[in-house]
Amino acid sequence: MGLMDKLMGGTGTRSTDEYVELDLDDFHTESGTPGTQVRIANIGGQDDVIAIKDAVYDGDLVIADITRHTTSDRTMEHITDELKQVAREVGGDIVQKDDDQIIITPTDVTISRTKL
Template sequence: MGIMTKILGGGGNRSVDDYVELEMDDFAEASTGAGMQVHIAEIGDQSDVIPIKDAVYDGDLVIADITRHSTSDRTVEHIIDELRQVAEEVDGDIVQKGDDQLVVVPTGVSISRQKLS
């Protein structure tokens, strides 16, 4: 049994000729208006929080590098509190991964606290 027969479910009413082969350009055009994007950010100071907040308000996911700050630094505590407030406002989620990353997600997305095994 060929792969298309498996995909088509064996003996349905469709044949391979009923499907259109898509080019990668078709996906690129379709994805330009796609919903959520993933952004990578570095937080060096308080002003770096503004584009992160904007991205989360726009429905995007942000992974932010906070290695320039120690976790006991008051600045990073203030930044985390500010981003936590944004996550709550949009009904999203926020988690700190280790000492060096924050992940902030928008409405409808939650972050699992369990590692995949």
Template sequence: MGLMSKILGGSDSRSTGDYVELDPADFDAASSEAAMSVHIAEISGKEDVMDIKDAVYDGDLVIADITRLRTEDPTAEHITDELRQVAEEVGGDIVQKGDDGIIVTPTGVRISREKLGVR
């Protein structure tokens, strides 16, 4: 395989030698300061919302699993409204991904409603 084929991807055959395994221990997360963190959360009731709100107010993005909530439950609607209000207050954004997830962003972060790669 020539150099241009490697750059342009002229061959569909790949071998394990084409990939490099990354060891998380090689990256010292504590030494680099990030402007924003991404948090993963599970929401099963109202008590789980406070930590999410605090994270968004602190400028972090939250991806929350809502599969434990029953969608017909008024609690689910109340939680969604509460998180929507937080996103509006901080100038962020909020979307619900199907019946299983909510993404809440802090100030200045918008969520595209278009999927990548779909034409």
């Protein structure tokens, strides 16, 4: 029985023999470090934007928690404008998810506006 058969079919019971351990080294770039990373950030104030901008310029995707601010907050408007500019500069994307998160992507990564 092949791996796909094991994953898709079977009797409904699984043994540890049916699982394949994945080696993370197989997923790293030749330099030995991961390529694009998903980074998590909290935006408490204007100072937090610097690290987010650096991460996006470095090619990482950032999910930022903005629960400390309301979307109509003046500070949040300035932060959002700065992050939009970064997304434009790198050719990435930016969306606000509900009232608590902003997602900023690096070059050539877009965010679908439709849910799965």
